Amino acid sequence: MPVPASVDKLLDHLHRIADLNAAASVLEWDQETHMPSGGLEARVQQLRTLRSISHDLLTSDACVELLEQADAEEELSAITQDLIRVTRRDVDRARRVPTDLVERITEASAHAKEAWRSARTHDDFGQFAPHLERLLVLSREKAEAIGYEKEPYDALLEEYEPRMTTEEVAALCTDLRERLIPIVSAIADSSQPDDDFLHRRFDPSKQLQFGRTVASEIGYDFDHGRLDLSTHPFSTAFSVGDVRITTRVAPDHFSTSFFGTLHEAGHALYEQGIDKKLDRTPLASGTSLGMHESQSRLWENHVGRSFPFWQHYYPELQSTFRDVLGTIDVDAFYAAINKVQPSLIRVEADEVTYNLHIMLRFELERQLIDGNLSVEDLPEAWNAGMEEYLGILPSNDAEGVLQDIHWSLGAFGYFPTYLLGTLMAAQLYTAAEDAIPDLSKKIGGGQFDDLLAWLRRHIHQFGRRRYAQGLLEASTGRELTPDAWLAYVERKYGDLYTLPSATGVGRG
Ligand code: ZN
Numbered sequence: 001m002p003v004p005a006s007v008d009k010l011l012d013h014l015h016r017i018a019d020l021n022a023a024a025s026v027l028e029w030d031q032e033t034h035m036p037s038g039g040l041e042a043r044v045q046q047l048r049t050l051r052s053i054s055h056d057l058l059t060s061d062a063c064v065e066l067l068e069q070a071d072a073e074e075e076l077s078a079i080t081q082d083l084i085r086v087t088r089r090d091v092d093r094a095r096r097v098p099t100d101l102v103e104r105i106t107e108a109s110a111h112a113k114e115a116w117r118s119a120r121t122h123d124d125f126g127q128f129a130p131h132l133e134r135l136l137v138l139s140r141e142k143a144e145a146i147g148y149e150k151e152p153y154d155a156l157l158e159e160y161e162p163r164m165t166t167e168e169v170a171a172l173c174t175d176l177r178e179r180l181i182p183i184v185s186a187i188a189d190s191s192q193p194d195d196d197f198l199h200r201r202f203d204p205s206k207q208l209q210f211g212r213t214v215a216s217e218i219g220y221d222f223d224h225g226r227l228d229l230s231t232h233p234f235s236t237a238f239s240v241g242d243v244r245i246t247t248r249v250a251p252d253h254f255s256t257s258f259f260g261t262l263h264e265a266g267h268a269l270y271e272q273g274i275d276k277k278l279d280r281t282p283l284a285s286g287t288s289l290g291m292h293e294s295q296s297r298l299w300e301n302h303v304g305r306s307f308p309f310w311q312h313y314y315p316e317l318q319s320t321f322r323d324v325l326g327t328i329d330v331d332a333f334y335a336a337i338n339k340v341q342p343s344l345i346r347v348e349a350d351e352v353t354y355n356l357h358i359m360l361r362f363e364l365e366r367q368l369i370d371g372n373l374s375v376e377d378l379p380e381a382w383n384a385g386m387e388e389y390l391g392i393l394p395s396n397d398a399e400g401v402l403q404d405i406h407w408s409l410g411a412f413g414y415f416p417t418y419l420l421g422t423l424m425a426a427q428l429y430t431a432a433e434d435a436i437p438d439l440s441k442k443i444g445g446g447q448f449d450d451l452l453a454w455l456r457r458h459i460h461q462f463g464r465r466r467y468a469q470g471l472l473e474a475s476t477g478r479e480l481t482p483d484a485w486l487a488y489v490e491r492k493y494g495d496l497y498t499l500p501s502a503t504g505v506g507r508g
Contacts, residue, residue: 001075001077003080004070004073004075004076006066006069006070006072006073007070007073007076007080009066009069009070010066010067010069010070010083010084011281013057013062013063013066014083014087014280014281014282015280015281016057017054017057017058017282018279018280018281018282018284019280020050020051020053020054020057021050021051021054022238022239023050024047024050024051024054025236025237025238026238027043027046027047027050028047028236029236029238029244031043032230032231032232032234032246033228033229033230033246034228055094058090058091058094059091059094059095063087063091064091067084067087067088067091070084071084079277079278079283079465082283082464082465083281083282083283086282086283086464086465087281087282089162090282093146093158093159096145096146096147097142097145097146098145101138101141101142101145104138105135105138105139105142105410108131108134108135108138108410109135109408109409109410111131112128112131112132112134112135112408112409112410113405113408113409115127115128115130115131115408116128116131116402116405116407116408119397119402120398120402120403121398123396123397123398123402124397125378125379125397125401125402128402128408129375129376131408132375132378132407132408133375135407135408135410136368136369136375136412138410139152139156139369139410139412140152140369142155142156143155143156143369146158149165150165150166150167151166151366151369151370152369152370153166153365153366153369153370153412153413154166156369156412156413157169157413157416158413159413160288160289160290160413160414160416160417161288161289161290161413161416161417161420161468162287162288162467162468163467163468163469164288164290164416164420164468164469166366169362169416169419169420170362170366172419172420172423172480172481172482173359173362173363173419175481175482176355176359176419176423176482176485176486177356177359177389179482179486180352180355180356180486180489181356181389183352183489183490183493183499184340184342184352184353184356184390184391185391186497186499187340187341187352187493187497187499188341188342188391190497190498190499191498192339192341193332193335193336193339193496194332194336195335195336195337195339197324197325197328197336198253198254198255198336198337199252199253200252200324201251201252201324202251202252202253202254202321202324203251203321204249204251204257206320206321207249207254207257207258208227208229208247208249208257210258210316210317210320211227211247211257211258211261211262212227212261214258214261214262214313215227215245215261215262215265217446217448218262218265218269218299218303218448218452219269219448219449219452220245220265220268220269220272221272224240224241224242224243224272225242225243225244225245225268225272226244226245227244227245227246227247227261228244228245228246229246229247229248229249230246230247230248231248232248233245233246233247233248233260233261233263233264234246234264235264235265235267235268235271237268237271237284237285239279239280239284240271240272240274240275240276240278240279240284241276241279243268243271243272244268245261245264245265245267245268246264247260247261247264248260254321254337255337258304259300259304259305259337262299262300262303262304263296263297263299263300264296265299266295266296266297266298266299266300267286267292267293267295267296269295269299269452269455269460270286270291270292270295270455270459270460271285271286272460273452273455273456273459273460273461274460274461274462274463275461275462275463278463278464278465282464283463283464283465284463284464285463285464286463286464287462287463287464287465287466287467287468287471288417288420288467288468289414289417289421290416290417290420290421290424290468291421291424291459291468291471291472292417292421293417293418293420293421293422293424293425294420294421294422294423294424294425294428295425295455295459295460296421297351297421297422297425298425298428298429298455301351301425302425302426302429302488303443303448303451305337305338305351306440306443307330307334308440308441308443308444309443309444310330310333310334310337311330311444312443312444312445312446313446314330314333317333335496338350338351338492338493338496340352340353340493340496340497341353342356342390342391342392343390343392344386344392344394344399344400344403345399345403346358346361346403346404351422351489352489352493353390354418354422355419355422356389356390357390358415358416358418358419359389359419360382360385360386360389361404361406361415362415362416362419363385364378364381364382364385365407365412365413365415367381368412369412378401379397379400379401382394382397382400382401383400383401386400420468420480422485423480423481423482423484423485424468424472424480425485426484426485426487426488427472427476427478427480427481427483427484427485428455428458428459428472428475428476429484429488430476430484430487430488431475431476431477432451432454432455435454436450436451436454439451458471458474458475459471459475
């Protein structure tokens with residue numbers, strides 16, 4: 001059917017917004033990868049200019065009018081209907097937050113970030129406390145402006161995980177906690193594999209090359225992407241045809257770069273798989289942070305930390321790093337990269353204990369937002385939670401409550417998406433295993449096409465056209481639960497560790 005003129009006009013408007021956002025993303029990518037430090041001051045201004053023009057175009061009366069005119073057409077394609085619905089949601093949300101509040105939050109988090117860095121360096125929570133207090137006040141104000149049904153945290157969570165409520169996250173956590181803590185403490189009591197060799201010297205350029213080869217073989221398209229170095233690994237998309245990833249290399253730790261690369265490649269596979277028809281519109285990105293994280297974790301953990309994967313890749317890895325791995329067999333390597341040990345730092349946590357770090361943060365920030373926990377009492381609550389969940393105590397706030405940057409950015413509601421992503425990954429992978437005959441054999445043979453095609457068909461192609469929960473139910477037949485992830489953990493780590501049957505964890 002012919003595209004009505006009103007839809008063309010709307011698309012033209014949205015393309016301009018998308019182009020401005022893409023230009024800003026290129027500048028941000030450049031800032032993290034290539035920009036000399038002297039470029040910082042001007043770069044901050046350039047980004048502010050581009051982002052504010054884009055924000056003004058999106059929230060303008062003209063945009064609202066274009067949406068209304070297009071929506072009034074008799075016959076609209078399914079994509080156009082989705083486009084109008086999703087854009088309207090973005091516009092409504094953005095228009096509810098007054099410009100001066102946005103500016104006050106930006107300003108407050110700029111100061112908070114600096115105070116947080118200094119507080120962490122000097123292990124002095126007091127330096128950060130007043131800034132955190134201010135950001136909480138502003139975040140509550142933002143939640144009131146956006147509106148919510150049950151509690152202010154809902155409004156903040158919605159930004160990262162549309163249609164997910166605080167109560168739903170809390171219910172998942174309760175279920176998970178009861179079944180996970182016994183597993184973690186049983187592992188903590190059993191004997192540990194040797195992983196010292198992972199901390200010997202691995203030639204950095206060979207590490208990079210190996211990661212690049214594997215990223216390409218799982219399906220990351222280097223004609224439509226590239227891999228660079230940055231302090232904090234990330235992936236970013238300028239269009240469906242240009243989705244980039246970064247990694248960092250630690251000369252004395254194999255896992256950092258390799259699994260970091262695989263993780264970011266997983267994010268990028270999602271963006272590279274979006275239907276090209278959605279490009280340059282608000283539909284051309286991942287549907288939620290949780291779903292995005294599910295893609296990175298699926299490739300990093302379910303594929304990249306699996307035994308079949310290393311049956312395939314270990315001989316090549318071993319010959320690349322013969323001096324370090326020459327006497328280590330694949331079983332020992334597999335056990336080492338899957339070592340589980342309660343630890344203080346979230347970003348260094350293994351896949352089993354990671355969720356406990358997230359649950360703690362979610363519970364604390366929910367209470368901070370609704371006023372049931374004061375900033376003053378936060379460090380103590382943090383330590384109590386670490387002891388209860390992981391059985392360990394930070395010796396100072398720098399390796400405790402001050403370790404993450406998120407709260408200094410005012411990003412309340414972000415942490416749960418890591419947990420949701422982990423659970424979604426397991427549920428999706430289990431469904432893929434049911435749908436694809438001999439999937440683990442295929443992975444053992446270095447064949448990833450069927451898995452990628454399954455993800456493309458069920459998740460990637462839709463971009464933001466469907467909500468995460470809808471995609472998950474359509475592809476796995478049920479809503480999100482911790483069951484698939486717990487079953488995966490019990491099976492995999494029941495084999496890797498000799499666990500007493502009292503935990504309900506068995507071999508098999
Ligand atoms: Zn990620």
